Amino acid sequence: MFNKSILWxxxxxxxxxxxxxxxxxxxxxxxxxxxxxxxxxxxxxxxPNDPFRGKYISxxxxxxxxxxxxxxxxxxMNPVYVTIEKDNDGFxxxxxxxxxxxxxxxxxxxxxxxxxxxxxxxxxQVELPFDRFYMDEYKAPSAEKIYTQALLDTTKTTYALVxxxxxxxxxxxxxxxxxxxxxxxxxxx
Amino acid sequence: xxxxxxxxxxxxxxxxxxxxxxxxVAYYESKKKAAPNRLFIxxxxxxxxxxxxxxxxILAHNWDNLSRFTKTIFALLxxxxxxxxxxxxxxxxxxxxxxxxxxxxxxxxxxxxxIALISQIYHLPGDIxxxxxxxxxxxxxxxxVMNSSVASMLYVIGISYYAVYTGYFNYPHVExxxxxxxxxxMLPHYYYLYKTKPHGNMVLLHxxxxxxxxxxxxxxxxxxxxxxxFIIYISLFGLYYLIGISKPMDGKNILLNPYKIFGAVGTxxxxxxxxxxxxxxxxxLSNHTMNDWFMSPECIAAAIITILACYxxxxxxxxxxxxxxxxxxxxxxxxxxxxxxGLVSSVAVIFINVLLFIVGIATIKEGAxxxxxxxxxxxxxxxxxxxxxxxFDTDLSFVLRGGLFVLVGIGFFAANYWxxxxxxxxx
Numbered sequence: 001m002f003n004k005s006i007l008w009x010x011x012x013x014x015x016x017x018x019x020x021x022x023x024x025x026x027x028x029x030x031x032x033x034x035x036x037x038x039x040x041x042x043x044x045x046x047x048p049n050d051p052f053r054g055k056y057i058s059x060x061x062x063x064x065x066x067x068x069x070x071x072x073x074x075x076x077m078n079p080v081y082v083t084i085e086k087d088n089d090g091f092x093x094x095x096x097x098x099x100x101x102x103x104x105x106x107x108x109x110x111x112x113x114x115x116x117x118x119x120x121x122x123x124x125q126v127e128l129p130f131d132r133f134y135m136d137e138y139k140a141p142s143a144e145k146i147y148t149q150a151l152l153d154t155t156k157t158t159y160a161l162v163x164x165x166x167x168x169x170x171x172x173x174x175x176x177x178x179x180x181x182x183x184x185x186x187x188x189x
Numbered sequence: 190x191x192x193x194x195x196x197x198x199x200x201x202x203x204x205x206x207x208x209x210x211x212x213x214v215a216y217y218e219s220k221k222k223a224a225p226n227r228l229f230i231x232x233x234x235x236x237x238x239x240x241x242x243x244x245x246x247i248l249a250h251n252w253d254n255l256s257r258f259t260k261t262i263f264a265l266l267x268x269x270x271x272x273x274x275x276x277x278x279x280x281x282x283x284x285x286x287x288x289x290x291x292x293x294x295x296x297x298x299x300x301x302x303x304i305a306l307i308s309q310i311y312h313l314p315g316d317i318x319x320x321x322x323x324x325x326x327x328x329x330x331x332x333x334v335m336n337s338s339v340a341s342m343l344y345v346i347g348i349s350y351y352a353v354y355t356g357y358f359n360y361p362h363v364e365x366x367x368x369x370x371x372x373x374x375m376l377p378h379y380y381y382l383y384k385t386k387p388h389g390n391m392v393l394l395h396x397x398x399x400x401x402x403x404x405x406x407x408x409x410x411x412x413x414x415x416x417x418x419f420i421i422y423i424s425l426f427g428l429y430y431l432i433g434i435s436k437p438m439d440g441k442n443i444l445l446n447p448y449k450i451f452g453a454v455g456t457x458x459x460x461x462x463x464x465x466x467x468x469x470x471x472x473x474l475s476n477h478t479m480n481d482w483f484m485s486p487e488c489i490a491a492a493i494i495t496i497l498a499c500y501x502x503x504x505x506x507x508x509x510x511x512x513x514x515x516x517x518x519x520x521x522x523x524x525x526x527x528x529x530x531g532l533v534s535s536v537a538v539i540f541i542n543v544l545l546f547i548v549g550i551a552t553i554k555e556g557a558x559x560x561x562x563x564x565x566x567x568x569x570x571x572x573x574x575x576x577x578x579x580x581f582d583t584d585l586s587f588v589l590r591g592g593l594f595v596l597v598g599i600g601f602f603a604a605n606y607w608x609x610x611x612x613x614x615x616x
Contacts, residue, residue, distance in 0.1 A: 004283075007334060011279055014330040015272050021327060022268065022303050026261055029311040056312075134309040136253045171312040182253055 029170055036165035037107045039084055039092035041128070043151065043158045043174070056132040057147055057174060057181075059160055066097035066111075067123050080126060083108045084164055091159065097124075101167070110167040130162060133174045139185050146184055150176040192217050233287035234294055234339055241267070241298035257310060264306035271296030275335055293337030297328050297344075321351035322367055329374045338391035341378050342398055348372060349402040356409025365409045372402070387437060397447045400429055404451065410490045416472055417487035419459060420528055421494060426455035427521030428498040431505055434515055443563065453517050453552075457571055460520070460545045464578055469531045469538045495521065516551035516568075520544065545575050557608060565604055573597045 002010070042062040066082050083095030084107045095106075102108045115125035135143050150158045156177045162169045174181045196213060199205045205213075244267055255263070274292040282288035301324045307313075308320065325347045332341045352368035379399060382392045407425060411418045430452025432438060438446050462468070482488055498521055506513065523544060531537030549571035556565025576597050580590050 002333070007279060007283075010330060011276065011334045014334055015276075017330075018268060018272070018300060018303075018327050021323065022265060022307065025304075025307050029307075029313075033311075129314060130312065131314050133312050139253065 028168075032165040032168055032170045033163045033172060036163035036170070037084075038172075039086065039107070039162050039164060040090060040159045040175075041092045041162050043160060056134040057143065059131050059133060059171075059174070061128055061160075063092065063094055063128070064125055065123050066094050066126050068097050068099075078113065079110050080113050080124070081108050081167060082111055082126065091157075092162070097126075104166075107164050108167055109164060109169050128169065130160070130169050130171045133160065133171055133181075135182075142188065143181055143185055146176065146188070147174075147181060230287040230290065233291040237291040237295040238298065241271075241295050241302070244302075260306070260310045264303050264310060267299035268296070268303040271299035275331075278335065289335050290337050290339045293331050293335035293340040294343065296331060296335075297340050300324060300327050318351060318355040318365075321347055321354065322371075325351065325371055329371070332375055332378050336378075338378070338382060338395070341375050342394060344375055345372075345395075345398050345402050349406055352406040352409050356406065365406070368406055368409070372399075393445060396445075400447060400451050404455070407490075410486050412486060414482060414485040414487045416468075416475060417482070417485065417491050419463060419468075420491040420525060421487060423456065423459050423524045424491060424495040424498050424521045426452050426459065427517070428452075428494060428501060430456065430515075430517045431498060431501040434518065435501070435505055453567070456517050456520050457545070457548070457574070460524075460541060460548070461574055461578055463541050464538065464545055464575065465582060466535070466538045469535060472531050473533070473535070495525070516548050516555055520548060542575065542579075545571065549575065553604060557604075560608065560612060562605065562608060565608055566601070569597070569601050569604060572600070 044060045044062045066080065068080070078099050080097055080099060081101055082097045083102050084092050085095045087093045096102070109129060111126040111128055113124055114127050147158070150156055158174070158176050160174050161172045163172055176184060179187075192213070196205070196210045200207065200210055271292070275296050278285075278288045278292040304320060304324055304327075308315070325344055328340065328344060328347075331337060332344060348368055348371040351371075352365040355365040356368075379392075379395050382389070382395060386392055403425065407421060408418060410421065429448045433446050433449025433452050438448060443450060502518060502522070505518070527537050527540045527544070530540070549568050552568030552571060553565055554568075556562070556568055576593050580594075
């Protein structure tokens with residue numbers, strides 16, 4: 001179809017683009033984990049019959065409501081930026097919310113609006129940009145039991161350790177008490 | 190080889206000479222030699238697919254025990270290996286179809302695995318739409334660099350999945366316009382295949398895959414003006430049929446001409462759906478303005494497809510008589526004015542039923558003309574389906590409905606008997 005030189009040039013360009021996308025993605029996410037700020041997000045109990053979908057733990061967070069100012073014009077396609085602070089127990093809490101990017105000195109997340117009441121209150125439901133923790137599918141059934149029991153146990157707090165930078169957040173691990181779920185599984189086998 | 194016994198019989202009956210018999214045997218021997226190469230190609234492709242999937246499964250089993258750095262290396266390794274194999278193929282084995290297809294398929298899956306593994310390592314939220322879009326965009330050049338038809342088919346399946354997920358299942362609804370750009374990206378390869386190997390297996394598979402993909406994904410255009418989707422589909426089926434009866438495609442075994450099958454069957458299905466009054470009642474009740482109609486994406490899509498179909502109609506019938514018209518060729522042209530009439534009048538549904546009846550009769554006549562039992566029976570099936578639909582639709586008495594079915598049944602027997610008798614007379 002094409003002569004050899006053109007094919008080789010096209011091949012090199014194709015390989016370069018594939019590597020650029022792959023390594024670019026790795027670099028941007030590593031940057032968040034290395035230089036971002038760590039926050040602990042409390043996890044809410046899920047339907048105990050199906051916390052697992054496929055090969056990951058589906059996470060639902062206690063933080064899901066923000067108050068928007070009256071000057072913010074919102075529709076479901078607008079991104080919403082929420083500042084993240086720490087409460088007295090060291091867990092993450094929402095600060096202020098806006099449709100404009102906060103000052104660069106503040107830690108904030110870009111979230112999606114899932115529900116906005118038509119009238120009255122400006123409290124909106126939002127979805128955090130992280131909702132799953134991947135696990136080995138063969139260890140999943142055991143992890144499911146531990147995770148479900150932990151969510152119902154009020155003496156332990158189940159939370160996700162999330163690193164935040166420039167509006168993006170990445171989950172590093174899920175903890176039950178102070179032990180990661182992966183380590184708990186290893187200790188039980 | 191069964192041909193040997195046939196040749197012996199022909200020799201004994203003095204139908205062919207000894208020399209002709211030797212040439213026939215030599216021809217079939219040469220075909221047999223080509224077969225193992227084809228088998229090797231098939232196994233090479235299957236092998237590449239299985240190797241790619243196997244590597245993913247092995248890595249997944251030990252995943253939790255690895256550090257993030259190690260996981261990242263393993264995520265990139267299959268892609269590196271695939272690129273190395275493709276590079277080697279380009280350098281040394283460019284003429285080998287097995288190597289080109291095998292290495293292209295391996296790299297195709299390796300790229301997908303790499304993106305998926307990176308998502309797993311960093312626990313990224315699952316947006317299948319953007320994952321498929323990125324994967325397909327990265328693999329589009331593979332089709333041309335490796336001249337790989339299997340990669341092209343996998344690509345069509347991938348972009349169709351993307352369009353279906355984004356257009357039908359995503360909430361809130363997001364337009365899947367990227368699908369059309371991505372589809373256009375592989376069309377030059379399809380055209381090249383068609384021009385260089387018009388009777389090959391790969392081009393035949395593309396003849397099936399591309400129309401099916403278009404058929405499924407065309408509905409993602411549907412939005413507020415969903416009534417126009419019927420014009421889109423009727424024109425699309427008209428376009429398919431006209432492609433099917435165009436010179437290069439016509440005359441082939443029906444299974445080798447999917448455009449003709451889709452065009453004919455699809456047109457009948459749409460007309461049968463619209464032969465019921467419910468659609469036309471809803472159409473008259475819709476309160477869309479002229480601006481709503483003409484500025485909608487559905488209207489633009491309908492216009493583009495109809496113009497393409499009209500152009501093909503002109504090419505097929507330029508300088509020919511109206512008697513040369515095939516049954517399904519002009520249906521899309523007739524449908525549009527009926528649709529417009531249906532906006533204001535309840536008589537449109539009658540026209541649709543009459544159109545369907547005429548198409549059925551014309552198909553029977555076409556079957557008789559071509560001496561083709563399949564086309565003849567297809568025409569009878571159209572009439573039977575129309576009668577069956579009216580059976581459920583109207584308030585006719587059971588006696589009358591029963592009588593209609595008996596008439597259609599007699600028609601089936603009579604038409605088939607007449608055609609078979611005519612064949613025997615001509616033999």
